Amino acid sequence: MVAALHIAICGAGPAGLSAALALQACGHRITVFDQFERPRPLGSGLILQPSGLAVLDWLGLGARMRALGARIDRLYGKAAASGRVVLDVRYEVLGAARGLAVHRAGLFNVLHDAARAAGIEVETLSQVKDLDGCSVILNEARRAGPFDLVIDALGSHSPLIAHASAPDYRQPLAYGAIWSSLPWPGPPFDPHSLVQRYDKASVMSGVLPIGCVREGEAAQAAFFWSLKVADFPRWQAQGLQRWKERVHILWPETAPLLDSIASAEQMVLARYDHHTLALPYGRKLVFIGDSAHSTSPQLGQGANQALLDVKTLTECLQRHDDLADAISDYARRRRFHVKIYQALSRLFTPFYQSDSELLPLVRDHLVAGMSRLPLAQRALARIVCGSLADSGAGIVPSR
Numbered sequence: 001m002v003a004a005l006h007i008a009i010c011g012a013g014p015a016g017l018s019a020a021l022a023l024q025a026c027g028h029r030i031t032v033f034d035q036f037e038r039p040r041p042l043g044s045g046l047i048l049q050p051s052g053l054a055v056l057d058w059l060g061l062g063a064r065m066r067a068l069g070a071r072i073d074r075l076y077g078k079a080a081a082s083g084r085v086v087l088d089v090r091y092e093v094l095g096a097a098r099g100l101a102v103h104r105a106g107l108f109n110v111l112h113d114a115a116r117a118a119g120i121e122v123e124t125l126s127q128v129k130d131l132d133g134c135s136v137i138l139n140e141a142r143r144a145g146p147f148d149l150v151i152d153a154l155g156s157h158s159p160l161i162a163h164a165s166a167p168d169y170r171q172p173l174a175y176g177a178i179w180s181s182l183p184w185p186g187p188p189f190d191p192h193s194l195v196q197r198y199d200k201a202s203v204m205s206g207v208l209p210i211g212c213v214r215e216g217e218a219a220q221a222a223f224f225w226s227l228k229v230a231d232f233p234r235w236q237a238q239g240l241q242r243w244k245e246r247v248h249i250l251w252p253e254t255a256p257l258l259d260s261i262a263s264a265e266q267m268v269l270a271r272y273d274h275h276t277l278a279l280p281y282g283r284k285l286v287f288i289g290d291s292a293h294s295t296s297p298q299l300g301q302g303a304n305q306a307l308l309d310v311k312t313l314t315e316c317l318q319r320h321d322d323l324a325d326a327i328s329d330y331a332r333r334r335r336f337h338v339k340i341y342q343a344l345s346r347l348f349t350p351f352y353q354s355d356s357e358l359l360p361l362v363r364d365h366l367v368a369g370m371s372r373l374p375l376a377q378r379a380l381a382r383i384v385c386g387s388l389a390d391s392g393a394g395i396v397p398s399r
């Protein structure tokens with residue numbers, strides 16, 4: 001086991017906070033830096049898959065997260081014009097495992113409350129600018145460290161990516177989405193399904209039950225509408241009412257959700273990009289979560305992958321005596337799983353979010369038909385569960 005280290009964790013998102021908890025429990029001294037004063041929502045909800053939930057269970061936080069979130073049994077989508085079912089993933093084909101949709105702030109609260117209870121230092125209003133050796137350069141020319149190890153969990157636009165041992169591969173995506181957390185609308189929406197509607201691949205809208213932010217609060221839904229990032233200023237200029245009319249024509253059942261949107265500011269733009277670090281480490285530096293790899297949320301794997309990174313890194317630091325060996329073993333164990341999910345996300349995204357006329361036709365006819373076959377249903381469920389390949393985190397995949 002690597003001797004006790006003083007570790008700087010840059011970023012208090014799902015990756016940074018879960019790493020702080022796991023590594024402090026192994027005896028390391030942790031300081032977390034984040035630029036926020038209070039958590040900010042970026043996108044309103046996400047689905048934790050069974051493999052990511054297994055990591056939360058390993059951290060002792062699964063029960064509280066399940067009590068706040070919404071169990072997800074099915075991902076279900078229809079082409080609006082034809083009514084054809086073009087996405088139907090049922091977790092039950094793999095057994096008892098299910099997804100859990102959570103409000104981003106709910107996930108933050110669970111991790112942050114646990115970090116506070118464990119006495120972990122989180123330095124807020126600390127914007128990470130750069131590294132100088134093993135010291136962290138912060139805003140206002142502040143400097144912290146030197147540390148024995150720096151963990152970059154700053155997300156996909158981390159300024160520390162330049163310090164990775166190999167160059168970054170990055171592809172910004174034209175389509176993002178506008179998102180909001182709204183009161184749960186009730187029937188006909190199913191409290192255990194992600195439901196989507198599509199018009200070709202240029203329009204995708206979805207309703208995801210996300211449970212509540214704190215115990216005893218009302219349940220919410222994440223409501224999203226895909227939009228080209230370049231078209232966002234035009235969307236803002238056209239006025240809320242015209243957009244609501246368009247959504248209503250596509251999907252009349254969303255009326256109660258639309259009624260609860262009083263201003264355009266309630267819809268927050270999320271941008272996506274694909275980026276993958278071939279070598280997610282530098283000297284005494286390691287990348288986890290979106291700073292190591294990010295994708296469009298089409299397969300719902302980002303936070304899941306971050307949690308798998310954390311468990312793998314923690315186990316590698318326990319397994320090896322030498323820090324450099326532990327870090328390269330972490331990268332090696334995660335490589336294949338990350339690569340396969342990055343490739344699948346790149347493959348699937350244009351079928352649901354692109355300007356293509358052909359791909360949605362293929363999706364609506366060929367893919368929709370194939371996905372009714374039992375073998376294809378199991379394969380799709382395994383992809384979504386995050387268990388298509390060995391994650392390196394020692395979690396037994398569902399078959």
Ligand SMILES: Cc1cc2nc3c(=O)[nH]c(=O)nc-3n(C[C@H](O)[C@H](O)[C@H](O)COP(=O)(O)OP(=O)(O)OC[C@H]3O[C@@H](n4cnc5c(N)ncnc54)[C@H](O)[C@@H]3O)c2cc1C
Pocket residue numbers: 010011012013014015016033034035036042043044045046047048049126127128129153154155156158159177179270271288289290291297299300301302303304305306
């Ligand atoms: C709209 C949307 C929907 C998504 N849906 C899903 C889903 O269904 N399932 C899923 O698993 N994933 C989903 N994801 C992806 C998921 O949100 C990310 O993969 C996950 O949040 C990554 O966690 P992270 O901790 O690595 O990075 P982040 O969540 O980006 O956290 C980074 C942290 O670093 C801080 N930070 C950033 N820069 C600096 C700086 N310079 N200095 C100091 N602090 C800084 C930020 O304040 C933040 O707290 C979705 C993402 C989006 C945008």
